[in-house]
Amino acid sequence: MDDLLADFLTETHEGLTALDSALVRLERTPDDHPTLSEVFRLVHTIKGTCGFLGLPRLEKVAHAAENVLGRYRDGALQVTPAGITTILSALDRVKLIVAGLEATGREPAGDDAALIADLDAASEGRGIAVPDAAEAPASPAAEPAAEAVPEGGAVAAQTIRVSVDVLEDLMMLVSELVLTRNQLLQLARANQADAFAVPLQRLSHITSDLQEGVMKTRMQPIGNAWAKLPRLVRDLAHELGKKIDLDMRGANTELDRQVLELIRDPLTHMVRNSADHGLEGPADRRAAGKPETGRILLNAYHEGGHIIIEIGDDGRGLPIERIRGKALANGLATEAELAQMNEREILRFIFAPGFSTAQQVTSVSGRGVGMDVVKTNIEKIGGTVELVSKEGRGATFTIKIPLTLAIVSALIVEAGGERFALPQIGVVELVRVAAGGAVQDGAPRIEHIKDAPVLRLRDRLLPLVSLAGLLRLPATPGEAGFVAVMQVGGQAFGIILDRVFDTEEIVVKPVAPILRHVTMFSGNTILGDGSVIMILDPNGIARATGVGADAAGAEQRRGPPSGSSLRSDSRTSLLLFRAGDATPKAVPLGLVARLEDIPAERIEMSGATPVVQYRGALMPLIPVSSGWMRPEGTARQAVLVFTENGCAMGLMVDEILDVLDERLTIQPGSGRPGFIGSAVVAGSVTELIDTAFWLAQGGEDWFRAARPAAAAASRPQLLLVEDSAFFRHLVVPSLAAAGFDVTAVDSAAAALRMREEGARFDAVVSDIEMPEMDGIAFARALRAGGAWAEVPLIALSSRAEPADVARGRDAGFTDYVAKYDREALMQSLADCLAAPLVG
């Protein structure tokens, strides 16, 4: 009998038992709606599953019974004892058939026509001629089977269903037992109590066996999480017109059910990705000299207390160049940073939030959500994900996750006089280092580049963080110490420790709610000696130290601190171009959606405005230089395309010169419309265009849907809260040009976090329409108390009707400025910050 059928039988037995009592209850209280719904659902489930398993006889009976129940449920029919009797007899028939199934693995033969006729009659509200006799003719045939297999047959008896809660409780108790055992062993070691040695040994073994046993109850083959994949891949192949072979290996590898649940979705997502943009279509594959049928390989196996799951394909691999470009465009890294990265580091950008390189959004993937979620989910369970890709040869993701979440193996370490547990999953090696500058015994030593500690480890320079420093503990001016070399995600870094004790199996317990915001710890636990110890979170440490590219991505998602905030004095990628005169012009690259080279003949005129048909819509083209002439003949026109909220506009320029990273010091301009001011870029004076101005030329309503934002300070410090990256890019440079020091964050929550972190600003400019917490709620939160209760707060909104203004002022906004009115914003800022700044 196959597994599916066995599961079905177990489930049906349970369902039938529940049905019997529910139906009896229903007969007594015909108006009991919850019971009626329950009965309906149970019968419906049986029917549905039969259809799926190909059990026509069972399905017909269940279907007829369901009809009657459906009419009861909808109130179309009164519940009558006769009707219930009919349904009960239908259930008896179901039991007979199920019994037969159990015995032979097949539906027993038999005729249910009479019963079904009764049920149909009942559903039409007609009486039943001979209620009980009706089933008689059909029964005898099946009855013997029923006798042979008593109620709750063989299959049902072999497994019992235990609620997950019970298992969790057991697991917890065993965890406690392990802790107590460890404690006892430690005591025994210290006291040399020989009399206890032998029974203690036995207790220890039994505890270990028990732990293993209980763990087994929670173990499920990973195949359970894969069960739906073949179908998924088949459908995808069909939809995408590809030929795909799904090869699943190690489906019997077992892992904790909690872990299993958590990786099910990430796995599905990754297989979907492989099928969608990993594998090429048959024609492309042929052209590349590969077999037409693409292959996706899923492989799971155990390795040193962990489960390794590989998801690989033999498709086109990840487009490194495209990822590089996208990372640059999204502002995840600068050109200079990218130049120093190796392939593996660049590949990791796909784990950054909102990153997708799919050229087209298909119904399957390419919406730019996904891999970051995958990574977050895997990290949540203490796992890691790695990626290897060969262009043209395929890509393989390797997920490493702990077997169970309940017990982890950890290194007990000391830093700043305190002990901590460091989970071993991220630890690659331990290096003993000499302190200070003393070179002794060839032991590696910690060196400093300015203030940043580094370690020469074989052929590379490993960035280091001091655990004591990170946790703000007093540094111990120790003799020598250790460096735990960590590999978190694709990044390697070292944690400086004072001492390393032994390893211990620890039970992770969550920290108290009042400590949840301390992200450096993943939990706490009790050690063998009875003391409480905090468990370090390697991912949290990696993020806190800003090590690695995806750490930057993670921080950007959170909003404020270090590198992610767009500060006007940090480096900005600039697109340099020429338009009109010889002076180079620049625009922040982050603002430009695409660069296009449009054949002159495609430019049409709509009234006085040149337009071009672009991606199915008309895009207005605005010349930067006044005397624009349509290029002659077959010449092409260079266009910078800006998009927001589905609208696009093109800025026509003469020539695109370069992309550069510059720290901008903008000198306010002469007030020439369309230009913010000038700056020295790559040695020559460059005019920075005021994108706002040009966008406004592109059409008014363009912005109504969208939203701007702004803020700055002598430099007055301004905080800009604006969820649209576009408007952040827009407003920050123009405020910087006006002499403000601007920090921009993408959500009210991020701004509030900065407040908690003690950041100070002279004024806050906030957008009103934002997801989650809007500007109004944000204003209320600020005014409710805290460090920023008195800070001038300016609202920027596309809606500036009197009612909106009143609402904003009620919430605590100092002033309310219509979006996009740069003059008004400057004026308002000048007023709010009173006399001191604007001279």
Place this chain on the structure above:
Amino acid sequence: MQQTTTPAPALRDAMPPPRAVRDEEQVFLTMTVAAQGCAVPVLLVRDVLGPQAITRIPLAPGEVAGSLNLRGRIVTAVDLRLRLGLPPRDANILPMSVVVEQAGELYSLLVDEVGEVIPLPVEGFEPNPPTLDAFWRDISRGVQRQEQRLLIALDIDRVLAIG
């Protein structure tokens, strides 16, 4: 602080004269924090412990003294002196722990001395004097006059609303 009604039977039995606790009385545990008398409803108290080994928690709010092991459960210790804005304890005074439960979590309030378990008439609580510091007004449910001193009835939910 929902349990303002009758004490549980078990506790009532434990009281010296079982009938001493009348319905309009509530049983409190008194304690001293920097010479200030405080009281918490005894129904919230799970344990009273002598000085304990406490593990410090880096980066935690200042009032959080650390965590300790109470028979296999991890208890977060809050120094009541710091929480109430009182001067820190001398190093030679070892604090007592009053373990209370809130939302299924155990917290230990570190106090200088633990007093006694006494029934207090609900009627006897005076409202907070308006001159009282705003923070204290927030965490105090009322003041009980005693012959020698004044007792502040602490609102545990507010006391534990840290961070």
